[in-house]
Amino acid sequence: MKDTDIKRLLYAHLLCIFSIILSIFIPSFFLENFSILETHLTWLCICSVFVTAVNLILYLVVKSNVSSKRSSLSYKVTRFLKCCIYLLMSCFSFHVIFVLYGAPLIELVLETFLLAVILSTFTTVPCLCLLGPNFKAWLRVFSRNGVTSIWENSLQITTISSFIGTWLGAFPIPLDWGRPWQEWPISCTLGATFGYVAGLVISPLWIYWNRKKLTYKSN
Amino acid sequence: MRLGSGTFAACCVMIEVLGVALFLRGFFPAPVYSSSGTERQVEHPAPEPSTGANSNWTKLPPPLFSKVVIMLIDALRDDFVFGSKGVKFMPYTTYLVEKGSSHSFVAEAKPPTVTMPRIKALMTGSIPGFIDVIRNLNSPVLLEDNVVTRAKAAGKRIIFYGDDTWVKLFPKHFVEYDGTTSFIVSDYTEVDDNVTRHLDRVLKRRDWDVLILHYLGLDHIGHISGPHSPLIGRKLSEMDSIVMKIHTSLLAEERETLFPSLLVLCGDHGMSKAGGHGASSIEEVNTALVLISSAFERKPGDSRPPKHVQQTDLAATLSVGLGLPIPRSNTGSLLFPVVEGKPMREQLRFLHLNTVQLSKLLQESVPSYKREPGFENFKVSERLHGNWIRLYLEENNSEALFNLGTKVRRQYLDALRTLSLSLSGQRAQYDICSMLVGTVVVLEVLALLLLSVPHALSSKAELEVPLLSPVFSLLFYLVLLVLSALHVIVCTSVDTSCYLCSLSWLMAGGVMVLISALLCAVISAVTKVFASGKLLSKNPAHSSSRWSELDLLIVLGTLGHVLSLGASSFIEEEHQTWYFLVNTLCLALCHEICRNCFLGDSGAPQRCLHAEEEFDGATRAPQGRGADWDMLEIDRVSTGPSPLEALRDHERWMVLASPWVVLTCCRLLRSLNQTGVQWAHRPDLGHWLTSPDHKAELSALAALSLIMIFVLVQRRCSLASKVAMAFGLLGVYCYRVALGNVLFPWQQDNKDISKGITEARFVYVFVLGILFTGTKDLLKSQVLAADFTVRTVGLWEVHSGLVLLAALLSRPHNLPVLVLSLFVQTILTQFVWRPLRHDPAEVTVMHYWFGQAFFYFQGNCNSIAAVDVSAGFVGLDAYVEIPAMFLTAFATYTGPVLWASHLVNFLSSETSSGSSLSHACFCYALICSFPVSAYIIMVTSLRYHLFIWSVFSPKLLYEGMHLLITAAICVFFTAMDQTNTKS
Ligand SMILES: [Zn+2]
Numbered sequence A: 001m002k003d004t005d006i007k008r009l010l011y012a013h014l015l016c017i018f019s020i021i022l023s024i025f026i027p028s029f030f031l032e033n034f035s036i037l038e039t040h041l042t043w044l045c046i047c048s049v050f051v052t053a054v055n056l057i058l059y060l061v062v063k064s065n066v067s068s069k070r071s072s073l074s075y076k077v078t079r080f081l082k083c084c085i086y087l088l089m090s091c092f093s094f095h096v097i098f099v100l101y102g103a104p105l106i107e108l109v110l111e112t113f114l115l116a117v118i119l120s121t122f123t124t125v126p127c128l129c130l131l132g133p134n135f136k137a138w139l140r141v142f143s144r145n146g147v148t149s150i151w152e153n154s155l156q157i158t159t160i161s162s163f164i165g166t167w168l169g170a171f172p173i174p175l176d177w178g179r180p181w182q183e184w185p186i187s188c189t190l191g192a193t194f195g196y197v198a199g200l201v202i203s204p205l206w207i208y209w210n211r212k213k214l215t216y217k218s219n
Numbered sequence B: 001m002r003l004g005s006g007t008f009a010a011c012c013v014m015i016e017v018l019g020v021a022l023f024l025r026g027f028f029p030a031p032v033y034s035s036s037g038t039e040r041q042v043e044h045p046a047p048e049p050s051t052g053a054n055s056n057w058t059k060l061p062p063p064l065f066s067k068v069v070i071m072l073i074d075a076l077r078d079d080f081v082f083g084s085k086g087v088k089f090m091p092y093t094t095y096l097v098e099k100g101s102s103h104s105f106v107a108e109a110k111p112p113t114v115t116m117p118r119i120k121a122l123m124t125g126s127i128p129g130f131i132d133v134i135r136n137l138n139s140p141v142l143l144e145d146n147v148v149t150r151a152k153a154a155g156k157r158i159i160f161y162g163d164d165t166w167v168k169l170f171p172k173h174f175v176e177y178d179g180t181t182s183f184i185v186s187d188y189t190e191v192d193d194n195v196t197r198h199l200d201r202v203l204k205r206r207d208w209d210v211l212i213l214h215y216l217g218l219d220h221i222g223h224i225s226g227p228h229s230p231l232i233g234r235k236l237s238e239m240d241s242i243v244m245k246i247h248t249s250l251l252a253e254e255r256e257t258l259f260p261s262l263l264v265l266c267g268d269h270g271m272s273k274a275g276g277h278g279a280s281s282i283e284e285v286n287t288a289l290v291l292i293s294s295a296f297e298r299k300p301g302d303s304r305p306p307k308h309v310q311q312t313d314l315a316a317t318l319s320v321g322l323g324l325p326i327p328r329s330n331t332g333s334l335l336f337p338v339v340e341g342k343p344m345r346e347q348l349r350f351l352h353l354n355t356v357q358l359s360k361l362l363q364e365s366v367p368s369y370k371r372e373p374g375f376e377n378f379k380v381s382e383r384l385h386g387n388w389i390r391l392y393l394e395e396n397n398s399e400a401l402f403n404l405g406t407k408v409r410r411q412y413l414d415a416l417r418t419l420s421l422s423l424s425g426q427r428a429q430y431d432i433c434s435m436l437v438g439t440v441v442v443l444e445v446l447a448l449l450l451l452s453v454p455h456a457l458s459s460k461a462e463l464e465v466p467l468l469s470p471v472f473s474l475l476f477y478l479v480l481l482v483l484s485a486l487h488v489i490v491c492t493s494v495d496t497s498c499y500l501c502s503l504s505w506l507m508a509g510g511v512m513v514l515i516s517a518l519l520c521a522v523i524s525a526v527t528k529v530f531a532s533g534k535l536l537s538k539n540p541a542h543s544s545s546r547w548s549e550l551d552l553l554i555v556l557g558t559l560g561h562v563l564s565l566g567a568s569s570f571i572e573e574e575h576q577t578w579y580f581l582v583n584t585l586c587l588a589l590c591h592e593i594c595r596n597c598f599l600g601d602s603g604a605p606q607r608c609l610h611a612e613e614e615f616d617g618a619t620r621a622p623q624g625r626g627a628d629w630d631m632l633e634i635d636r637v638s639t640g641p642s643p644l645e646a647l648r649d650h651e652r653w654m655v656l657a658s659p660w661v662v663l664t665c666c667r668l669l670r671s672l673n674q675t676g677v678q679w680a681h682r683p684d685l686g687h688w689l690t691s692p693d694h695k696a697e698l699s700a701l702a703a704l705s706l707i708m709i710f711v712l713v714q715r716r717c718s719l720a721s722k723v724a725m726a727f728g729l730l731g732v733y734c735y736r737v738a739l740g741n742v743l744f745p746w747q748q749d750n751k752d753i754s755k756g757i758t759e760a761r762f763v764y765v766f767v768l769g770i771l772f773t774g775t776k777d778l779l780k781s782q783v784l785a786a787d788f789t790v791r792t793v794g795l796w797e798v799h800s801g802l803v804l805l806a807a808l809l810s811r812p813h814n815l816p817v818l819v820l821s822l823f824v825q826t827i828l829t830q831f832v833w834r835p836l837r838h839d840p841a842e843v844t845v846m847h848y849w850f851g852q853a854f855f856y857f858q859g860n861c862n863s864i865a866a867v868d869v870s871a872g873f874v875g876l877d878a879y880v881e882i883p884a885m886f887l888t889a890f891a892t893y894t895g896p897v898l899w900a901s902h903l904v905n906f907l908s909s910e911t912s913s914g915s916s917l918s919h920a921c922f923c924y925a926l927i928c929s930f931p932v933s934a935y936i937i938m939v940t941s942l943r944y945h946l947f948i949w950s951v952f953s954p955k956l957l958y959e960g961m962h963l964l965i966t967a968a969i970c971v972f973f974t975a976m977d978q979t980n981t982k983s
């Protein structure tokens, strides 16, 4: 494994973090009364758009020099459509999971769905960019000893940390502090964001730390 | 001595129960009565203070009222009288409150807001300890000094109608009484008619001085359908008409006798948003208190909101009103508006009497009472009062006298307020000594359990318990000596409140021997672990790689749950924690299943790799203890690369779908009963079903559920018990029809509501029959020592007997909980645990988690109010203590008990290895005792927390009860294990 790879990973991740920071500050120039807590849903939309855009750009930059074979237009289009369907499905299935976890079924549907969207942005979008719509590959990456590159490794780390962040984000909800961020789903979205950012920061460091121990089967 | 790990765990849990009981005894000390309360000497009332001139008024002032009627309406929240509901439904009372000659207050009740402690508070003026809640079901005679006893001693004739708690508290005090039992909660008309039917006759008579009426109907309506039910309005109107009846009759009598009388309208506690009571929310604490008498000045329609006072203030007011001495342990202060119309000298006399009583109580309970601000205030006002008396006796009827009088009065009121505030802060002291001893026992047991994990979960499931060595060891005697020395020191010290000191020497000695023996056992276990740890450290084991994600989740979840018990909100909302954990568990299972299903081929090399690693570990077996761990894993891995490969295609899909089915079931159940505190008021299916408009739907659901229970249970029963089960379930439905909860399809309206005694006993016969058949089968399998299937059938019959009992005891809208619990058990057995070959420890923990979740699905929560006492009266004519306690405990803990019994069934029918049951028993004991031990420490450190009585103490009682039930379960496990090894 080369250090340049890790460096590229680090830059990519820094870009993602930067996009999240931008999504906090840029809209306040255009929108009045914009703040994360009060206009939470707007921020969620903007943030997910920003992160998706950065991921797509990274994908185009990184992958354009790799996959040039059999890149017929129809193949690309079907692949893109498939990706969209996967993304939608992941949004819906996250929504279903949140409802199963106890989110209200009828009230606050939009809020719950936007939580599903932001979580999909943090987890499914990078997966689609890196692995494509290939369910088996996903499963392989998310089972033990299944990763084959540092990119997949970092993907594993960021995705799991986003999940854990969302999961932990639900903890403050029953507390009787009465803070505005305890409202559903603000603490969960914040948890997801923090988890994602933490994953982005940790994964290059972790890979750098363990670069001697890590050996990938087909790298 | 070698012990099986199951037996060992059962013993440990039983010792732990002992420790927790000791802790509870220290945490909830028996209420300490005012020391002079026992000696019934005749005391003279405090004379008026005087400086110089001698006062001639040493006797008690005469009564203010000739007759007193106390009308206690259970759960009369303040807004039922003073709020919009009062205006709408209680016009007469509202008129009295706003325009009539009355004083109205909002009386604050102290938690626990349960009837009996509240009656005690009203009559003694003291704040009863938390332990009174537990005695609520079995109320002993009130020994403390109280208004009723004082009134009887003064020759007043008292008549009582209503809740028979009063009759138990004051068994020989009433010249006439009629008690109604308060436990048949579903009845809200008869309980009140029982009281009202005496009213006309009694009001005509003149031969009584005090009339006490306790109306239960409002509280029962609250329990059934909550504070927003239309029934509440009707009940309030009924109560209003009774107020009018009593008041007009009292007025008519007054016109003849010219003596004023008093009508007290009050509530014992409020009603929470969900309709229950017991905790400390504002709705439960605030009650209405209206004092009506022609002696009071008529109010010119002032609309100030009623003042907030303490509930305990009524005792002093009643004593003054009846011309009685104030009860000794009273902490309340006289409601001053009552005596406001009297001459200044009498006003000051009353205030003085009350202050003297409070300061005496302060002297008894606080050693440094002289520095208390209330006491200083009292001394100042007494001196001023003396001055005033001197001026008064000098016939100085001037402005100065009046001014001084008002000053003294203000001073007294101030003193009263501070005194009563500092006294109500003085609760019963914790008995730290017993708490400490209990904690030590519990922690030692936990340490022993933790240290013996590697041996107990080994394939042999046996461990060496060094029972003999402590007896001979020096350490044992040393510790014993130190402990006895400590015991002597504590016992002989001046003001000891240690429970152990009050025990006989033999008992206390037994506890000390236990502690030192446990300590020795722990120390020897630690040395053993260190010795084997050194061996192990030579070969760096791959311990981390053996942990699957599921194990990690189990460990983290358990730890997280234990930590969450430190926050009061998490205790109030503990159901959320369990739902969350169970959901996550299902998702983790889903992940595992997906991996096994889809990576079956591509992941094969990896699996083999894993297996190789395991075998590697196994070859090193002789070297270390780690090998013991592996045996189970090897069982699991060596049978095939992917356990799901053997399955057919559609079964595979079922396996994939099963976690989602379970998740859906959990979500459905979650919306059945909203529990907890924060979201308890949210609408839920349970309330929808129990409302009177949806009786048909409820009937259909109950019938469907009973049929489903039969379908799910019958497949593994013998024919006889199948038939018994069918009849039993039919009986359950008949019982609910008799109670008026559900309807037969041909029945239009419920006319006659009975207690359903016959129907319930009919079901009990079948429950006992099925349990008997099961036990017989078990015994047969043991004697014949061959038949495996007979044993399985026997175990399942015991399980189904428990299910039938649960079906009888649970409310009709909770029957789906039972059905879905059976359904989830079936699904998980068929499609998850069996194909994926989880090891017994994991299966045990999952059973425990699901059991906890189902405990909350039933609608339980960590407040005393949530206990459904009515389950203790199913099939019983009257309150019989032991069966009622057993039935209530079973109805409350149905979820955990049924899941534990399913665990026995699953393990003894599935696995061939004999040690799985004892492994399961050990795991169950460990995972149950871990939260209890941690919680005991947390509660000890939080004992001065604001919510200690309202949140932490009820949870402590729940934990204690849970541990007791765990002990019973572990004994059952061990018994099954014994039959298993013998057969
Ligand atoms: Zn009550």
Ligand SMILES: [Zn+2]
Pocket (backbone or CB within 6 Å): B075, B219, B220, B223, B277
């Ligand atoms: Zn009640």
